[in-house]
Amino acid sequence: MTEKTIKLTIDNQEVQTEAGQTILDVAKSLSIEIPTLCYHPAVPSAGACRICVVEITAGARGGLVPACSYPAQDGLEIQTDSERVRQSRKMTLQLLLARSPGAKIIREMAEQYGCEELPLERKDDDCIMCGLCVRVCQQIIGTAAVCFAGRGPDREVSTPYKLLSDVCIGCGACAFVCPTGAIDPAEFCSNPLEKIANEFNCGIDNRTPVHIPFPQAVPNKPVLDRDNCIHFRTGGCGVCKETCPAGAIDYEMEDQVVEEDVGAIIVATGYKLFDTKVFEEYGYGKYPDVVSSLEFERMVSASGPTDGQLYRPSDGKEPKTIVFLQCIGSRREKGGVPYCSKICCMYTAKHTILYKHKVHDGQAFVFYMDIRSAGKNYEEFVRRVLTEKMATYLRGRVSKVFPRNGKLVVRGADTLSGGQVEISADMVVLAPAMQPSPGVQELAQKLRVGYDQHGFLLEAHPKLRPVETNTAGIFLAGACHSPQDIPDCVAQASAAASKALGLVSHKQLTREPTIGVVNELSCNGCFECENVCAYKAIEHKELRDRAGNLTAILAHINEGLCQGCGACAVTCRSKSIEVQGYRDDQMFAEINAIGR
C-alpha cells in the first residue's frame, strides 16, 4: 500500500497523518485521552471490552466503533467524548463492575464516569475477559499456554482441561499485561518461575527480570537480569524488546572487560550487614516477625516495598508493640565482631521516632548496652527521644526471643532496675553489626592494599594520611575503611576525591626518591634483575661507541615504574644496583652501628 496520507477530524481537530493507524493511535498523537482496558501497545488489539468506543459522526456508517481497532480513514469525523459515547462507556463500566466489583481499575473508571448502583446480577470475578493474556501468550510469546474456554457468560481463560500447563514458560507476560491482576501464572504453570526477591528491599517484595535496581539508581535506567529472564532461559518472550520505543534492548550484548589506564583509584566498597541468623537466640530467619534494621528501614521508607506502611511479615497487621535490639553481633568476641558498629544507636533512635509517626498508639522498647551518640547534635537527638517518650530504653542484653500465642516474647535483663524483663512484642528489630562488603579481601590483594583481620582496609596512617593507602594513587572512602555513618563517609569521600585530584592535576608525579640506580661500569648485562622485578621497571639500554656500533646491552631502571623494593639489588651478583636511601654502605653503617 502506498504511503498515503489521510485527513480526518477528531473532536473538531483536523489532523493529517499516514494511513494504516487506528483511531486510538491518531488520538494519542493529538494527546486526546481515550480510556482502554483490553488494549496494550505491544499486543494486537481485539476491540473486546468496548470501553474505547468513539462516535463516528461522518465519513462512514455512523455509530459507535472501538478506537483501538477501527482504522483511521480519510474523511472520518469522530467525537471521542459525545454524550452517546459517555453513556455507552458508563453502561460498559456498570456491567463490568457488576461482574468484577473487586477490580481496582474498574472501580476507579466507574467513579470517573459517575456510575450508580444498577439492579444487576452480581458476580465476583476479577477477570473482565479482555483477552490480553490470551493474545500476548499466543501472538507475542508464541507459547499459547492459556486460551479461552467455553462460550458466553461462562467463558473463561484457562489451560486445556484446566490442567497444569507444561508448555507455559512462566514468563509472567500475562500477569504483566492483565489490567486487573486477575491472572497468576504460578497457579497453572508446571515450572513456575520462582518469585525474584527484590535485593534492594531485602526480599520484602519481588521484582521482574527487567527492573530499575532502586529508585535512586544512577543511571536511573532498567537493567536486564539474564539468569531470570525467560528469553535467555527458553528463547521465548522478547516483549521488552518489542515495546521499547528507543529500541535500546539488544540480547546479543556481551559483558566487556574495559581496561582503563587511570591515575588514581578510590576504593569505596561500602559495607554489608552481619548475618544474624547465626544467633539462634534471637530467632532471625526462624520467626518472620524478627526483622533486621535494614528491612525495617525499607518498610518505613515511603519509596519502599510497603509504601511506608509498617506490616508484620507474618500476618500483615500493624505492630502495636515493637522492640529494638542493639549490638547484635557488634562488641561481641565470640561469634560476632569485637568492634562497635558506631551507627546503630543513632539509626535506632531515628527508627523509634519514625515508628511513633507511623503508629501513634504504638509502644517501642530499645535494649541497649551504651548509647553511642558521638556526632554533632547526636546526643540532643537521643535525649529528645527519651524526653518525648518515643521509646522506653532498657539498659541490658536480651537472652532469648521466642513466640507465644501469636506474639514474640523478648526476655532480657534491665541492669538499671536490676531485674529480668519480658516484653511480648508484635515485631523485633535487630541492629546487626557492620562488616566490609564481601570480596573486598581479594580486591585489596589485587590493589596491594593492606587490610585488617575483619577485612576493613588499612589507611596509610590513621592520623596523617587517613584517606590514603600504602600504595601510591589508591585512596579509601567510607565504610570499607571502618564502620561509618553518612556524614563521615561524605567527608571522607570529598577528602579522597581532593587527594586524587591533587595527584592527577600535576604534570609530573612527585614520589618517594627511594628507587634503584644501575652502575653501568659493573653491570654484566645478565638481566637476572629483569626477571625478579615485579614492576617491569628494568629496561635494555644499548651502549654504542662513537662509531655507533653496539658495544654492550646493559640494564637501566625506569624511574616512573620502579617502586624501590630492592629485589634487583639483592639478585645482582656484581652489586651493580643500589636503592637510593638503602644503599649498601648505609645498610652496612647501620649494621656496624649495632655491632659496636
Place this chain on the structure above:
Amino acid sequence: MSANGTITQALREAAAQMLSDKKVGVVIGYGRDEGQEFSTPVFLRKAEEVERLVFDDLCFGNLAVYLSRPAIRKMGKTGIVVKGCDLRAVNVLLRENVIKREDVLLIGVHCGGLGEPRLPKCLVCEVHSPTGCDVVVGEAIEQPEVKAEQRYTKADEIEAKPVEQRWEFWQKQLSKCIRCYACRQVCPLCYCKRCIIEKNTPQWVETSPHVRGNLAWHVARALHLTGRCVGCGECERVCPMDIPLGAINQKMAKVVDERFGFRSGFSAEDEAPFTTFSTEDSEEGIL
C-alpha cells in the same frame, strides 16, 4: 688407534673445515705439547694449525671459561670443543646472555670419562653424549643410569657430621685459603667485570686471608653459584690449598634440587631458582 685417537682425527677435520670456510674466527680446543702432564687449551686461528688439536683422557679443563673473555668475543664467532660437562656450563652462559647461540659453534665430543683414576665427577656423569651441538665426534656411549643419591656424595659426607664438627672442619679448611682466587679464575660462571671482592665502598668481604674474610668469601661464592654451578669440578681441582670447594657447591646444588627440583645447565631456557619464586615454596622454619 685408540678411541681418543679417532676422536682427535675427527676433531682436526672438523676444525679445519670450520676455519677454512671462515665460519668461525677461532676454534678453542685442547692441545698437547711434549712434556706436559695434562692437555692445555689451544686457540686455532688458521686451518693449518689444526694439527695441534688432540683429545685424550687428560683434557680436564672447562674451555667454556674463555667464552666470556672480551678478547675471544672480539674474534667473532667461536668454535669450541665441548664435553658433556662443559656443555652444561655453556647452557648457563647462554641463559645469562653472556653469549648468543648464533655466535658459537659447539663441537660435541662423546666422552666416557677422563683421568686415571676417573675424576669423581665422571663417575656420576649423566651427559656422556652431549646434545644440541652443531657437530658431534666419536661414537655414542651408553649412558648408565645415575641415581639421585649418588649425585651429592661429598656434601652428604660432610653433612653427616654433627654441627660442631662441621664448624671445626670448615674453620680448618677455610683458614687454609690464601685468597689466590684461582677458584674464581677457572670457574666459567664467574665472569663479572668487577667481582664483589674488588668493591670496597662498602667492603662486602674482608680481603685479608683471615678465616673471617675467607668464610664470607666462600659464602658469597656459594650464594653466587647456587642454581648455576654445573659441577664441572675445576675450582676444587685447581685449588692450591686443596680446600673441598666442590662440597659447598654440591650442597647448594642439592638444596636447589630438593627444594625446587631444579638442576642447572640442562637447557638454555630454564629459570635460575633465585630469579623466580613459587607461592607454594615451603614455609617450614618461618615463625
Place this chain on the structure above:
Amino acid sequence: MSKEQQNKSEKSQWQPRIVAFLCNWCSYAGADLAGMSRRGYPAAIKVIRVPCSGKVDPMFVLKSFERGADMVLVSGCHPGDCHYASGNYHARRKLLAFRELLDFLGIDQRRFKISWVSAAEGAKWSSLVKEITAEAQALGPFETFATMLQGEPS
C-alpha cells in the same frame, strides 16, 4: 660462685644483641602499632628498616654476625600481602637456602630467624620478640663466631 652460677648470673645480666631487619610496610608498621598500643617488648632487638624483606641480602646477615650479633631476625609481610607483590616470596626462597648453607658450614640455625608480621599484628610482634629474646638468652653469646673473629690471620 660456681662456674655455672657465674655463667648463669653473667647470662642473666648479659643482654643478647639481636639484629632485626623489618620490612617497612608490614613488620615495621606492626612494631610501630605495638608501640602505639603500649605493648612492651625487650630492648635486645635492634631494628633496621628495609623497604621489603626481599631487600635483605644474605651477606647483611653474615655481616651482622661478623659485627657481633647473637641472633638475626628478618621479618616481612605475610605471603600475598607484600606491598611489592613478590618481595617476600624471593626473600623466603633465598633466606631459607642461605640458612641451610650456614647450617652446612656449622653455624647454629637457631641464630637466624625469619617471620611474617603484618601491620596490624602489634600483639604478635611483641610476643615474637619476647620469645626469640628468651631463646637468644638461652643460646648465650655467639662464642664460636667471636673466637673466629679474634683469631689471627693464618
Place this chain on the structure above:
Amino acid sequence: MTVATRLANAGDLASLRRKILADRESTKIAISVCAGTGCRAQGSMELFEEFQRELQNQDLTDVEVRATGCHGFCEQGPLVVIFPRKIFYRGVKVKDVCRVVEKTIRNDEVIDSLLFKDPATKKKCLLENEVPFYAKQQRIVFRNNGKIDPTEIDDYIAADGYAALAKALTEMSAEQVIGEVSQAGLRGRGGGGFPTGRKWDICRSQPGDEKYVICNGDEGDPGAFMDRSIMEGDPNSVLEGMTIGAYAIGASKGYVYVRAEYPLAVTNLLIALEQSRSLGLLGENILGSDFSFDVEIVRGAGAFVCGEETALIASVQGDIGSPQQRPPYPAQAGLWGKPTNINNVETWANVPVIIDKGSKWFAGMGTEHSKGTKVFSLVGKVLNTGLVEVPMGTTLREIVYDIGGGIPKKRKFKAVQTGGPSGGCIPESLLDLPVDFEKLTEAGGMMGSGGLIVMDERTCMVDVAKYFLAFLVDESCGKCSPCREGVMQMHSVLCRIVEGRGREGDIELLEQLAAYVKESSLCQLGGTSPNPVLSTLRHFRNEYEAHIKDKKCPAGVCKALVQFEVDAELCKGCGLCLRDCPTEAVIGEKKQPHKIDSELCIKCGLCYEDCPFDAVVAK
C-alpha cells in the same frame, strides 16, 4: 448414473442432457417419496424400501421409485407424489404401499383416504398444485426439490442442471455475470439483505489473485431449516451457483460451511461433489475452459455465532469461532487474509436460475427493492408447518392463513416472530405487511434467515423474549462485554419478571440495556440480540406491565404467575385432563365437572392445552 465420461465442453453437456431425457419417456410412471429429514423421521425410508419390494413382487420393474429431497409440506409427511400426473398422497404408511401399487400404479385408481382434505372447503385435493399449501407458492429455489433424486446428477442435468454454468463459461464474461446478478436485484438471503451483485464486485476488485467463495450453511436460527432442505434436496444447484460466483469473482477455491448437525446434507453434498468432479463440471478446466474451481466441505462445530461471516472464517481456519472487528470486511481480507465472498445457501441456489432465465425475468418477481422469492420455514402455532417459497411482497396474512392454514384449535392469532433470535415479533395489526427487507425492519422484525414462528393467544410474549435471550446467552461468543454481560443481564431481568419478582423500573432498565447492547456490540449477533425484547416491548408492553405490576401472565404460560382452574359450565367431565395430569392434581367423576388441586398442580399446562372444550382457564 451413466458411466461418468468427462465432458470436454458445453456441447457434451447438452448432448448428455438430451441422452438422459431420451432414456426417460416422460409418460413413464415414477413414484417420488419425500426423503427430507422431516419425512425420514416419520419413516419415509421404510416406505421407499417397501415400494421397491412391492414393485418387485408385482414385477412392475419399469416403474421407477425415487427418494427425493423435501417437498415442503412437512406437516402432512410422509409424502408421496406419483408422476406423471403428480397425484399427491399424504400421511402414507407402510401398510398403504400395496394398496397404492395395486390401485394407483396398476389401475390408475385414486385412494381417497390418502388425499389431502382442505379444512376450509372440506374438499379433497387430488394433485399437488391443487393443495392450497402449494397453490400460492412459487418455487424457484425449490424447483427441483421433490422431483429429482439428490444423489443422481443425471436428474439435475435433466432438469437443465449446469446449463447456466455452461452459458456463463462460454458466452458470458465475469463482468457480465456480475451485471446480470446486479440487474436481477438479488439480495443476501442470509438475513442482511446486502445486494449480492455489489458484494461480488467489491470482492472482485480487490487486488491479489488468490480469492475464496464460501457458502454459509450454518443456519443457526432455531426453527429455520430451509438451507438444510436445499442442501439435502438439491446440492448441485448450490455447487453450480458457487461455481458461477467463483467465475465472476475470480476465485479458485470454495468452501461449503455446513452445520455438523446436518449429516444428510453433508453426505448429499459430498456425492454431488464427486459426481460433478468426475463429469468435469468442477475441478481443473471446467467444461474444457481455462477456469478451474474446486469446493471443499467444512463442518461447523455447533456455534450459532459461526453464522457471522468473520466468525465463520475463523472457524474454517481452525481457530475459535469468534468475530473480528470490521473493517476490514471479508471481501477485503477474509479467509487466510485473502479477499473472500460469503453468501447464504439460498442466495447461491438462486444464481443458476438468474443466469439461465435472465435478470429481467427474476426482477419481475418481488417488490421494488426486494426481488425474487424467499423461502420461509413456517412453524409454530400454524396448521401447515413446512417450507414456504413465496415471491417477495406476499403479505404475512397470506402466508399464515392462505398457505399456513391458520391457527389450530381455532385459537386467536397473536403474533409472528420473523428472523429468529435476531428478529422481532410482528403483531396481528401488521399482518397485512408485505414481506420484504425494508418493511420487516421498519416493523421491528427482520427478514433474517426466514424463520416464521406463528404464535397464538396462548403464547406469553415475555416468555418468548426470555426464550430467545436464553438462546443468545448460550450462543454469545463472550468476546465483547456488551453482548456477554448485557444479554445475560437482560435475561436475568426477564427471569425475575417471569418469576414474579419484577420491579418498578425493570422495563426502563431493559430498554437501557437493549439500546446499549444494540449499538456497542462488536458483531451483529450482539447488535441484533435486543430485537426480541425491543419488539415485544414495542407491541406488547401491556403484557410486561401485567407481569410486573399485577404479577399475572395473561397467556397463562409463566408458571409462577398462573393458577389453573376448571370452569364448571364448560367442563364435560370427559376425564382427558385427569388422565394426562402427571401429578394427579385433577379430581372428579366421569361426566361430572372436574376440579384441580392447586397444591399438587405443578402448572405444566397440559390440561390447559389439551382440553377440547377449553374448560381449563388460567387465572
